[in-house]
Structure formats: structure tokens, C-alpha cells
Amino acid sequence: MLDANLTQQLKAYLVNIREPIELVASTGDDAKSRDMAALLDEIAVLSDEITVVRGDDKRVPSFLIRRASDAAVAVRFAGLPMGHEFTSLVLALLQVGGHPSRAAQGLLDQVRALDGDYAFETYYSLTCQNCPDVVQALNLMAVLNPRVTHTAIDGALFQSEVADRKVMAVPTVFLNGESFGQGRMELEQIVARLDTGASAKAAAKLAEKEPFDVLIVGGGPAGAAAAIYAARKGIRTGIAAERFGGQVLDTMAIENFVSVQHTEGPKLAAHLESHVRQYDVDIMNLQRATALVPATEVGGLHRVTLENGATLSGRTVILSPGARWRQMGVPGEDAYKNKGVAYCPHCDGPLFKGKRVAVIGGGNSGVEAAIDLAGIVAHVTLIEYDADLRADAVLQRKLASLPNVRIVTSALTTEVTGDGERVTGLTYRDRNHDTLHEVALEGVFVQIGLVPNTEWLGDALALSPRGEIEIDHRGHTSRPGIFAAGDATTEPFKQIVVAMGAGSTAALAAFDHLIRLAPEDVLAAA
Template identity: 60%
Template structure:
């Protein structure tokens, strides 16, 4: 395959940063994908004298695949397939890191990974169109590089379809550890380490308990939380963010075309820009931390305490809650049982696994119609189900949907059950006009019916609406003085990125005003 000249020029700049020799060992077969892999490796080899490639002779390895090693050290990093698309970055990062480029990881975490004992053979099944998969691949590659007891293989499900079928993989990324399913979905380095190292909670808790008190502590790292952090830090007050996942739902959003002044971008790119902006200021970002409870002070001399799931407690004069929302589930029989076995929520990630198959999309809003349009270009047939008599999506999206020949739309349909054996085989629904129950054979169900606010942990302390949203006033303040809220978690209508950012800045200004008056 031939790399674009612009990409080659960029890669040449990166390759100049390689300090240690790299040896790429490849295993080929007679397939077109194998030839494509060898062409890619040959092109990369020509870009740096520090890189050498050689053909491996061991027939036990997957083919096509290749290892990224040092001449005298097998790193355990393997790519099975051709790492293009979203995984091209994973490939280049592996080369740089094996070649001595410094890891952008805290020293404490590096030492923790190095000290993990035991034997860990990770395998991650991905699709090249999955924008969440590279986070997992890159994290596990780093762990393999740091610890000789850990190995990791990225496996392109499109190339290794027999493995995908035999293991009944219908969602990516799917991670296997020592031949047993370990996790499905996006994970970052700290999350993986915490899951395999029992020491993680106590290590992290001790570190967090030693932090100084904050003036404003923001819970949630999506657009509202990031905006709150920037506005708070610019006021010169001590600011911290506690986030289960920096970026929140935006990380799962591929196309963004309504963010004013930016014609088009992707969720992960926007999150990276948000994080860089936040880190321009003295903001203490505590990622991969889940809030458990707020302890409200009994008098003005005390401060709010935020208790985390790992047992740590952080103190602050004010709080801003921006915990966002998560995908709403149907709540019908079969949904939980077949999650990852035909039931999916991310069409961009999981769509390629349903190539040529019949799938359903539940939901006729913008998200549902966009999902159906995207899937129609990959799968064999799409049937979109909408509960109401009409679709709720924008007219331009509806026009595009109805122009597609491999899409059916069923209105006034109530989903009753998702059927299957080891994976989804059909959907049962009721025609709300006739009350007749019907069954449609298919192999996948993508659920796109909106969001539910992440407020389960707050219901005993903060006033919520009947829909579980945090009630706020025109300054973003909640029912508890000194506690503010912003974004999709609140009663503010229209759940949009740009609105969340505006509400986040308003909550920060409200918190600052509260501080100077109290």
C-alpha cells in the first residue's frame, strides 16, 4: 500500500525522534491483507535507518501479523492485521515508544506497572473504524513494553473473522486476558491497571487524601466540567476536577458539525483540545475517579467533602456537579443478556462487525436516524423502530434516511423483547395502532433512545426533577447553597455541547460569586 506523501512527511519528523534500534518481525500468508501489511512495513522501514524488518519463520503466529521489538528484546507488542484507520496512530506510537520516545505517564504509574507480578496475555479485538479502540490498544502496548510479564496483540476483527465468530464477539473493543473475556468497551491505562492490580485503590486513595483543600471542586470532565475549570482557574482560585472519564459522552461522539466556528470535528479531537486548554491553567485533574457521596457541611466553618469510590475524601469550599448523562436503556427482556452479543449502543464502533447483516436501530431522534444512515453503508439492511407516529430527527436527516434503499422505518412500534440464544436472533415489537405483536428476524440491535442523567449518587442530598435531573437556578446553583451544577445532568433544556459549555462557565462564575460573598 502507498502512504500519502503528507503522511510520509509527518512520519519522517516523528521517526527522527527514534533513539533505539527497532526490529519488526512479520508473519505473512498469501492473502491480499498480508501483502498490504508487508507493503506498509516496507514503506515505514525506508523512513528510518533505526528500523529494520525481517520475515518470521514461526508458524504458530497469526498471519498476517507483526511484532514491534528491539533487536535484543521481545516487547510483547503484536499487531494482527493492518493497523490503518484509527489504529495507525497506535502503530506509530508503538514504534516511537519501543524506539525510546519518552512515555507521557506519571512516574508512579510506570513503577506500578513494572511491579505487577503474574503472567498476562492480552488480546484486543478491534475494528479500524472504532474510535474507542486505540485507547485500549495503546494502553496495553505500553504495559507490554514496561513489564516482560505482559503481552498484547491487537486483532483486526475484519481480518480474523473466524476468531470473531468462534468467540461470538459482536462489540469492539473486546479484550481477552489469558484466553478469557476481560472487558468490552473503552478503557484507559489507569483503569486497566486498577482492574488487574489489587493495590491500586489504596495507592490512589492515599495520594488523593493528601491533597490540599480546594476553592472549587468540579465533578465531571465533559464540556461543562472543562468550561467550569477554565473559568474558575482564570479567577485565580484553587480548582480541581474529579472525572470518571475526562471528556464524558463526547468521547463516544464521532461527527460533530454544530459546534459554532468549527465546521466539523470528532469527539475525541474535541476532548483532546478541551483537556489541553484546561491543563494550560493550574487545574488539578483527577481522572478515573468515581464520586460516591457528598458530605454537606453543618456550618460555615466546615467545607464540603466529596467521598470517592476508592475511599478517598476531598474537601472544597464549593462544588460544581457536571456528571453528564449515559445512554438510556430500553429496559426490555434480552437487552442486558445480549449486551455485546448483538445489542450495541455505538454504531461507529460496532457497525463493521455486522457487515452484510440485518440490524435494527431503536429511536427516531437525530442519534437514531444518524445511526441508521451510517449503518446502511456497512450492513445488509437496517430497520429503524420509532415509538411515536413520526420521526423526531431533523428534516435533512429524515430526507437522507428515506432515500436509502436498504432501510425500512416502522413507526408507532413498541419494542417488547430482544430474542436470541447465544446472540441476538430477532426482535419482538407491538404495533401500537393495532396492538398486534410481531417478530422480526435480525442479528443486531442498536439502541439510540436518548440519555439518562448520572445522579443516582445524589438523590439523598440534592433536589432532583421527576426525570432525575439536578434542579438549578439562573446562577447554576442547586438546592444546596455552595453546590452548583451544569450540563446534561441539569434541568436546563437542549442537551448540546455548546450549551453545556455555556452552563459550565455560568456555574463557575456563580461559584466564584458565592465565594466572595461568603
């Protein structure tokens, strides 16, 4: 199961195990059980602190990782945690084996202090880049608190269970048998939902912060670059982000980032955060901005209000809130979101194995999604509004070569239909003949571009008709001392490398603004 490179890496990690652990395997006569047994045997060979024993869990194949001296310290995987979940497996082995987590001590104490019995189950897919964060957070909680248990379940392997529980998107989390949440969740978010006083405590702590020289809103490539460039000037820099990494976290393959031939979104996001943390930057993660109040006079403080009620202030502000998936805005889309309507083919594609799906959008994202899905599902119908696909020629040629793909152009999706619980089809209008057509299917993947996350700005500064923040070539907005960068701006090219350059430009422009306001103060601080 493990190649030579993975074996060597894993062996190096396993020397950090401090407490003996047992791998309790529940297997059958099927091929996946044999694969899992082989994987566990390979792991056990790499450390004298690991043994494999037989188990009898209801889910087959599955295995429990438990501490030999304390059976309450344990996590369970149902299926083979390879792909994106291999890191989750490694961390689980280490943490059950007594290796300490690097999470903030205050957060770890919160988990240990949770009062209640919490049985979590997470459905994931091996191609989902958002799932590991959820799996790893809940695994850590199970290790820290004996009243918390967690089972991570490969949805593609347990299809009947997925169908019975109506799981149509990953990650999907159940708590004590009831739906708890879907989508990416950080440890802080999960704890905040269980510890009702956590939000108020966090807001009070944020409200006590002194004004920043540069306050950055948004933690994607633009925000990260701005933070690095500002911090290198020696000025007080803070970054408030709803999720560090932004839309990059939802990107699978990145092959046009100059000097890096191939990487993946979550990996790049982790590198961005690691780089920012090399500097004296106050990172305030999981913070959603809800209002901007510009200074009433040049040189005054700009204020940003957060969802938890706290207010941050800065002598300058750099806005990099990014963008989100654009919705079709047709009947049925909202009603069947995560019930067949999806926006991440890499995450949710495996849940539609052997089924019929549609992809909406003929740009690069849509065609790439259709190509990926064609290898999993029974049939893909790609629907494009324009007369021709807009994707790169090489992608169009690949798509056209696939036997289970139908391409429909000059078509407007008008409705997503369902039976009340899940998607059963969609309707589109042929724009050439003004006729309606119905397509029977089980999934709809929407890939029609991005919408800037700027609604919260209101009329605080000038926005384009599309809701983008209007900027000049130096990142200046319509308000002195407020700058912007990235996908939420009028910059026409929504690319990672472009956003990084724009973030750097905005930070340099903010520093220049501060120098011109009070050169002696800024230079003294630098």
C-alpha cells in the same frame, strides 16, 4: 497506503526512535497481506532504524514490532492499524524504539513492577474511537514489562475468530485466553485490576488533599470549562472525573461546534484536557463519585465521597456528571448487552458486517446510526415509537434513499430475543393496531437519548422528575454553594457548546459566591 501528508508526518515522528526496530511480517497471498506488506515497506523507507523481516505468526496478516537488541520488547498488530488505530501504530513504533512515554512516572513504575505473566489480546475496529486508548495502554505495558505481551486484532478482518470467541462489541480484551473486559479502559484502570493494592494507595493519597475552593465533579465539556474559568481566578481548583471527556468520547462526528467545522469526540476531549492542564488544576481522573454531603451551614465545606472510599471537600462544588445512553428497559436487553445489543454503532458496526440489525430511535442519533450501518450490514430496520421520525429533514431524506433500510414507526420494542449466547431477533408492538411482530436479526443498536448520572446524589439536593439537577440561570442548585452544569441538569438543550457555556457560568457563579462569603481571602488568593 500512506498519502503524502501522512508520510511527512510519520517521517517527522520517526526521528525520535532511539533503538533499531524490526517489523516482522507474517503474510499470505491475500489482498490484505499485500496491503500490509506495502504499508510496512513504506514505513521502513522513512527511517534507517527500521527494517522489515519475514515472520510466521498464526494470524495472517499480522506483524510484530520488536526491538532489535531485545526481542522481549515487542507488540503485535493483526491486521492493518489504520483509521483510529494509526496513532496506536505510531506510538508503538516510537515506544518500542525507545522513545519514553509521557504517562506519570509512578504509573510506569507500577507497570514495570507487575509480577506475573500477562498475555493480552484486544479486538478492535478501525471506526472505534474508544479502542485506541485500550490498545495503546496495553502496548505500553508490553514495552515496559517483558512478562506482558499484547496483540491488537482487527475484528472485522478476523471474522471467524470473532465468532468463535463470541466477540460482539469492541474493544474486547482477553487475558491469558480468558475474558478480561470490554469497553474503554485507561492504563490506570488496567493496572489497578492487576495490582490489587493500587486502589487503596490511590484512596489514601486522595484523602490527604486539602479542601478546594472549587471542587468539580465530572470531566466533560461543562466540567472542563468550569475548571478553566475557576482556575483563571487564581483559586484552588480540583476536578474529579470518572473519565475525562465524558460522553464526548463516545461521539464520532461533531459538526456544530462553533468555529470548528468538523472534529471527533476523542480529539475534542484531548483538547479539553490539554487546555485544562495549562492551568493549576488538580485533575483526579478515573474517580467515580458515590455520595454528596452538603455543608450544614453557609460557608462550610461540602464533601464528595468516591468509590474507592476517599472523601474530597470543597468550599463550593460544581456538579457536571453528564449523562449516559438510555436503555429500553425490556426483557433481553441486559442479558444480551455486548452479545448483540450495542449502543455505539461507530464502534461495533464493523462486527456486524453482512448481518441484519435494528436501530431503536428515530431522532438524529438513531437515523445517523442507521445511515452508517447501512453501508456495512446487510439490512437495517429502524424502529421509532412516535408516528414520525424526529431527525432533521436532510437525514430523513438520506435514510429514505437507502435500499437496505426499513422504517417502522408507531412501534414499541417489547423484547430482545436470543439463543442464550447472542441476539437472534426482537419483538415490537404496532401501536396503531395493537399487534406483535417479530424481526429476525443479529444486532440491536439502541439510540433513544440520555439519562443523567445523578442516582448517587440521592436527596442531597433537588432533582426533577427525570432525575436532572434543578438549576437557575446562574447554575445555582437548591443548596447554597453547590452549582451544576451540563447534560445532568434541567438545561433543556443537551449540546456540547451549551454545556461549555453552562460550565463557565457555574464557575463564575461559584467565584461570586466565594467573594460574598470572604472577599478578603478570595481576592488575596487571586
